[in-house]
């Protein structure tokens with residue numbers, strides 16, 4: 038089994054979609070083994086997304102991620118990283134397959150409801166960014 042870091046973004050928490058999104062994860066066989074609702078500062082969002090620092094949308098992305106509460110969570114399961122990205126759908130909701138979280142809930146390519154780690158190395162780094170080992174059960 039594998040673990041991945043998931044974030045339910047401010048556009049989704051503000052629309053009260055946490056439960057519906059969690060249902061999609063659980064229906065796909067992903068187990069929520071850690072979860073907390075937090076408010077990121079712009080600086081913390083910038084640190085989390087620093088790989089995108091040179092991208093034109095970086096400032097907008099950091100502002101958005103700090104614009105309201107997020108739910109950070111660790112998902113566990115067989116091929117959790119790939120499975121989670123399948124359940125999320127494409128970054129741009131216009132390209133996301135039917136039934137995916139982004140197809141159903143995302144508002145735009147920026148305000149796209151969820152984040153998921155993209156590889157084992159980034160998953161380990163991103164999980165450690167938010168959680169201590171004792172918080173993951």
Ligand code: ATP
Nearest residue numbers: 089094098127128146147148149151152153154155
């Ligand atoms: P995430 O990393 O959030 O799971 P992703 O891996 O599908 O999403 P990335 O390319 O890593 O997409 O981009 C990170 C985030 O930056 C996207 O989820 C989205 O919120 C934002 N983003 C990406 N492309 C754009 C864009 N063209 N305009 C505005 N925001 C964007």
Ligand code: MG
Nearest residue numbers: 152153154155
């Ligand atoms: Mg990404």
